[in-house]
Amino acid sequence: MEQVLPRLIARFRPFDPFGLLLHAAQRLAVWRRNARTRRQLxxxxxxxxxDVGISRAAREQELSKPFWR
Structure with missing residues (x-):
C-alpha cells in the first residue's frame, strides 16, 4: 500500500486549463502538418x-492514413 499510494497520487494533477489548451493547440498543429505534407506527397x-526514394506502395500507404495518425 505504501508504494501504490504515491504513484496513485502522482496520477491526479490539478485541473490546468492553460495546459489543456496548449495540448489541444499542439495536437491541432500536428494534424494540420500531417494533412499538408500528405497533400504535397x-x-x-x-x-x-x-528522387526522394519513396515507392508508389509506400506513398499509397501513407496517403491512406487519417490525418490524426
Whole structure:
C-alpha cells in the first residue's frame, strides 16, 4: 500500500486549463502538418517520388492514413 499510494497520487494533477489548451493547440498543429505534407506527397509525380526514394506502395500507404495518425 505504501508504494501504490504515491504513484496513485502522482496520477491526479490539478485541473490546468492553460495546459489543456496548449495540448489541444499542439495536437491541432500536428494534424494540420500531417494533412499538408500528405497533400504535397499526393502531388508528386513518379520522377519526384524516385528522387526522394519513396515507392508508389509506400506513398499509397501513407496517403491512406487519417490525418490524426
Amino acid at each position: 499526393a502531388a508528386l509525380d513518379e520522377r519526384a517520388l524516385a
